[in-house]
Amino acid sequence: MSQLSLEVMANSVKKLEVMFTQQMDEFKGRIDKTASPSRATTCSLATEFSTFKDFIIGALQILQNQLQVISSEVDNIEMRSRRKILLLHGVPEANNEIISEVIVQTVVQKLKLDHFNKSAISRCHRMGRAATTDKPRPILFKLLDTEVRNKVWFAKTDLKGTGITMSEFLTKSRHDTFMAARQRFGISKCWTKDGCVFVLAPDGLRHHISSQQDLDKMLQMSAKKAPVRVVEPVVASRSRRALATAAAKK
Incomplete structure (x- = not known):
């Protein structure tokens, strides 16, 4: 998101804040001036309060929409920063293992990418704390080149039946x-x-x-x-209707 967009949102929120304050001050002032309100005055205040309530609800909806826009943009930025990162699930975990070598071995042997080596990996590690169960922790690895990343990703179908799966981060x-x-x-x-x-x-x-x-x-x-399923009535044949009529007469 550009700085200009953020400034526009900030100005919009500021204007809403000023309008809230003015409306609330005016409404409070009118109530304070009315010592013993008549029925007409009471109805007028009720109408104005309802209008003000609708205004606040609309303003809050605007704020919510703006937050959704910001959240979506932040999510897009974060996802773009992860575009070269992949996760390997189900790879057996061993003590004193060298993660980069584990990744290379898995990619070469399971995905049949013979030219893949450690130089293609930017960083890698197991996710989470040391496993307390037999279930191995996922391996996160970031690749230096997008083309290599895509080759590894689209070769993941060769993992079928191996107990190992691959996913995006x-x-x-x-x-x-x-x-x-x-x-x-x-x-x-x-x-x-x-x-x-x-x-x-x-x-x-x-x-x-x-x-x-x-x-x-x-x-x-x-x-x-x-689609709405329409059940059509079953029309009996002439012979069936004749048999049914004869049976009824008996």
Whole structure:
């Protein structure tokens, strides 16, 4: 987000603050001047209060929308900074291991990328504290070159059946959105690419989402497009109707 955009938002918030203060001061002053309000005055105050309440709700909605814009921009920036980072899950963990060598061995042997070596890795480490169970910690590794990163990423299909999986290093917001989408549509219908979440909806369309708000909108659209099943009445044939009539007469 540019500095100009941030300044515009700051000025907008400042104007709202000034308007809040003026409206509240004027409203309080009118109430203080009314010692024993008549019915007409009471109705007028109630109307003005309702108008002021609507104004505050609208202003808060504006603030909320601005915060969503800022949050989305920050998330995009953070995701771009992670574009060369990948995660390996399920790689056995050993004492005194050299993580870079573990990564190279996994990529060369499992992904069949023979030319991959440690010089392609910018940094790497196990995530989290030392494992207290048999489940190994994920390995985070950042690559120096985007092209190498893409080769490693698109070769991940060779990991099928090995017990090892690979994923992108999503931001918390996108990870939560991805998990919610998988829970709603199924694992096979959701995937990520370049930090973006893709969902194959029941209508057969592929949707690109990056936040919970995007997922909610997609669910609403899918609900509106869901076909209504119409059950048509079954019309009996002439012979069946004749048999039914004869049976009824008996």
